[in-house]
Amino acid sequence: MIISKEPVPFEDVAVDFTQEEWQQLDPAQKILHRHVMLETYSHLVFVGCSSIKPDVIFKLEHREDPWFIESELARYIYPGR
Template sequence: MASRSRTASCWGLSSFKDISMEFTWEEWQLLDSAQKHLYRDVTLENYSNLVSLGYHGTKPDLIFKLEQGEEPWIINAEVSRQSGPDVGYLFW
């Protein structure tokens, strides 16, 4: 019986959104500094790995923010006015 190797073409194309994880502002606040640092490291490494596999999409704003040491979420102004100042979403 011949073995069949699986390749990227077998699985289809991936995007950064396929391998990234989203947090709400509230969820992000529950993480301690070590967890936030781990998230940053893993997210940047996953993006780097995706690029090394031939990903040619636009660099996500999230990656720019993490590379600059910034928080990965922004306050959504329209939602903030409706729900209060603590509502936010991760930057994608």
């Protein structure tokens, strides 16, 4: 087994939906997504792989819809572009 010393970026483990996809989820699926994303982020923080809190985590913590419009997601994943 190979163990990587590289930090895991949040966008590599995040599950994001378009607005259309999000609207097709039922309430239980939205709740499950929220719990999984918040737990995943907390694990990354615990092991030191995340130093900034992504906007999607703020949205999930405040029970807002987490979907990004395409340009917002692109700015997050590719901040230099």
